[in-house]
Amino acid sequence: MLTALKGNIIEALSPDILGIHPSSYLVLEDGRVEGIYPTLTENMAETAVEDFGDALILQSFSDMHLHGPQYEYMGTGMDRPLLEWLETYAFPTEAKYSDTSYAREMYRTLAHDLIQNGTTRVAMFSSLHTDSTLILMAELEKAGVTGYVGKVNMDRNAPPYLCETTEESEKETLRWLEESKRFTLVKPILTPRFAPSCSSELLAFLGKLKAERDLPVQSHLSENLGEIALVGQLFPDCPQYWEVYDKYGLFDSKTLMAHCVHSDRRERAAMRLRGVHPVHCASSNNSLMSGISPVADLLREGQKVCLGSDVSGGTTLSMLRTMANSISASKDRGALQQDFSQAISIEHAYYMTTSAGQTFFGHGAGFTVGEKLHAIVLDDTKLPKLPNITLRERLLRAVYRLDDRHIRAVYSEGVRRK
Numbered sequence: 465m466l467t468a469l470k471g472n473i474i475e476a477l478s479p480d481i482l483g484i485h486p487s488s489y490l491v492l493e494d495g496r497v498e499g500i501y502p503t504l505t506e507n508m509a510e511t512a513v514e515d516f517g518d519a520l521i522l523q524s525f526s527d528m529h530l531h532g533p534q535y536e537y538m539g540t541g542m543d544r545p546l547l548e549w550l551e552t553y554a555f556p557t558e559a560k561y562s563d564t565s566y567a568r569e570m571y572r573t574l575a576h577d578l579i580q581n582g583t584t585r586v587a588m589f590s591s592l593h594t595d596s597t598l599i600l601m602a603e604l605e606k607a608g609v610t611g612y613v614g615k616v617n618m619d620r621n622a623p624p625y626l627c628e629t630t631e632e633s634e635k636e637t638l639r640w641l642e643e644s645k646r647f648t649l650v651k652p653i654l655t656p657r658f659a660p661s662c663s664s665e666l667l668a669f670l671g672k673l674k675a676e677r678d679l680p681v682q683s684h685l686s687e688n689l690g691e692i693a694l695v696g697q698l699f700p701d702c703p704q705y706w707e708v709y710d711k712y713g714l715f716d717s718k719t720l721m722a723h724c725v726h727s728d729r730r731e732r733a734a735m736r737l738r739g740v741h742p743v744h745c746a747s748s749n750n751s752l753m754s755g756i757s758p759v760a761d762l763l764r765e766g767q768k769v770c771l772g773s774d775v776s777g778g779t780t781l782s783m784l785r786t787m788a789n790s791i792s793a794s795k796d797r798g799a800l801q802q803d804f805s806q807a808i809s810i811e812h813a814y815y816m817t818t819s820a821g822q823t824f825f826g827h828g829a830g831f832t833v834g835e836k837l838h839a840i841v842l843d844d845t846k847l848p849k850l851p852n853i854t855l856r857e858r859l860l861r862a863v864y865r866l867d868d869r870h871i872r873a874v875y876s877e878g879v880r881r882k
């Protein structure tokens with residue numbers, strides 16, 4: 465059956481190019497994109513049209529780095545640097561997720577709020593608890609959020625109440641992978657928390673598992689200088705941070721590496737060569753005073769940069785706010801260096817928030833024909849009607865001024881969820 469959404473359609477075709485279709489029809493066949501047309505042709509006369517008037521129809525968002533159990537204390541402790549913040553806030557809260565009924569309640573709220581904010585694809589860290597991780601996957605799937613969730617592995621440098629033995633970590637990872645087979649929209653992703661929290665033995669186990677089962681991987685890389693120094697002490701045989709992951713086979717085109725704020729030329733060359741996807745988390749980098757990522761340089765180098773909210777190092781679940789924060793951070797870097805080429809554009813920000821994530825999950829960029837619809841309707845029609853304002857300008861303005869209250873509709877997997 466043919467259906468269509470009507471409005472001003474904007475898609476991210478490449479990091480530099482927006483596809484802009486004023487007052488057009490996004491036609492669907494059984495929830496899959498059939499095409500975008502300025503008018504409906506005769507053979508489409510029977511199409512059921514949802515007319516959103518002058519509102520913007522956008523791709524829904526992909527949040528490629530966030531921590532599920534951290535959502536509940538988002539905004540707390542934003543005056544501490546990373547390692548101190550982890551010990552004071554992150555680890556004690558995460559420990560509560562050994563309680564599965566507590567986890568269900570919290571994760572149901574998170575899944576609901578993601579959809580309200582127009583995020584339909586995620587790459588998310590859970591905690592080390594297998595059963596709560598399965599609950600997180602179930603709650604996301606029920607709400608219509610798709611993507612990857614990882615049971616966290618950590619067998620050292622963690623508080624005793626939040627640390628597995630190597631053997632437990634391996635055994636529980638296998639159980640989690642087995643039990644994850646029941647999900648269709650949410651898939652498992654191997655998740656060594658970061659190099660310092662995993663022994664060499666555990667990393668070797670994960671690398672072997674990845675190779676045997678062709679699994680994706682997510683972790684953290686070069687977020688903060690203290691962390692980089694710690695990795696140097698723990699892995700003296702690896703000259704650079706990335707080489708720890710690489711040594712154990714955890715650094716390829718199915719790998720997401722959050723932050724990469726302090727990655728130098730050599731580390732960045734390795735990421736590009738291996739096809740690793742860096743995930744830029746501007747809000748978190750600011751809150752934890754980690755640094756300002758050279759995101760414009762990364763894009764110029766052809767790195768496959770995605771955006772992450774990094775809740776709760778980041779202080780918002782909104783990918784609209786995350787885009788605005790990314791643009792602002794790039795300008796801070798440009799201002800500090802008096803180098804205006806450091807500023808990223810709305811094209812960059814929108815691409816990194818939508819199509820970059822889609823391609824990591826194996827989909828095309830933009831509204832690809834044949835794929836199930838993932839879209840939002842963002843209503844900016846209450847903002848002043850400026851003469852001659854373009855749709856590109858309206859998108860940039862909407863990123864700065866609108867939030868979840870202005871998201872009128874959300875579609876995931878071809879189904880309306882909001």
Ligand SMILES: [Zn+2]
Pocket residue numbers: 529530531684722774777
């Ligand atoms: Zn993180």
